[in-house]
Amino acid sequence: MIIDIIGDIHGYADKLTGLLKQLGYVHNGKCFMPPDGHRALFIGDLIDRGSQQLATLEIVFAMLDAGVAEAVMGNHEYNALAFATLDPHHNNSQPARYLRSHNEVHVRQHKAFLAEIPFGSEAHQYWLRRFYEIPLWLETDYGCFVHACWDVDSMAVLQPLLTADNCLTPEVLIMTAQKNSPPHEALERVLKGVETALPEGMVMVDKDGSERSQVRVRWWLDDLNTRPIHEIARAPSSGMAQIPKDAMAENIDFALKTYKPVFVGHYWLTGNPEPLSIQVICTDYSAAVDSGYLTCYQLDTSEPLPLNAANFVQYRHD
Incomplete structure (x- = not known):
């Protein structure tokens, strides 16, 4: 089996479509279907920044619903949930406060998403529910998949709070949003790094x-x-x-406590794709800017190591 690990899309559906076609995926009228022996895995940050937010979500979730892809949550999906959730610890005599504040920087970061999916709309509520279905990390016999950092100590803090599939619940979202708490620090490590x-x-x-x-x-x-x-x-x-x-x-x-290969996004890399170490691959090569390219690493599950720069595929939109 080949796992096509696709980096941060950030609402660039045209780049996603181009990459999927380049990898041999074919749309069957409902979703993009992989070539024989392939499966897609999205490494998070599906949303924000680009101008095709809804199209991106529809492509990815159609593949998830068809059972031909998996995904892990990025910090931007987490931020979207926190941005839309009232803080229950806030004094009710004061103006409403959300788990992620609606300050100028956060509003600007989330502007492209809300321009297509208005805040509080039925569509907004639908996609927030779908974000809750995305696990924070995945581990298989052949690899570890997480948006920013494979930190088993932080995962040990979070795992008892999560669903059996390592997904958030509304209650856990509130817990992890409380700054300086162990769940918050653990969540920051997993989704934002060290x-x-x-x-x-x-x-x-x-x-x-x-x-x-x-x-x-x-x-x-x-x-x-x-x-x-x-x-x-x-x-x-x-x-x-x-x-x-x-x-x-x-x-x-911090110490990396696994012998398996680890796959992340998040880091806005540039240049020719190559392994970050003998054990770590990043597939985020800045697709959210014109000079960046949506990037995939093709992992052969029968021989996951050694990691090889030749396994990278980039959609050269220019």
């Missing part, structure tokens, strides 16, 4: 214009705590410009 603190008093500005006192790190590297932050950071060089070159990473509590 972070380390910047030197005291320093911040960086991310691609959405938000100031951050922490930076995501390339957790697939060895010896994270013995390297300079610049060496392990997963951030634009412009954002790191104010951080001293000799500032060291500290107190990163």
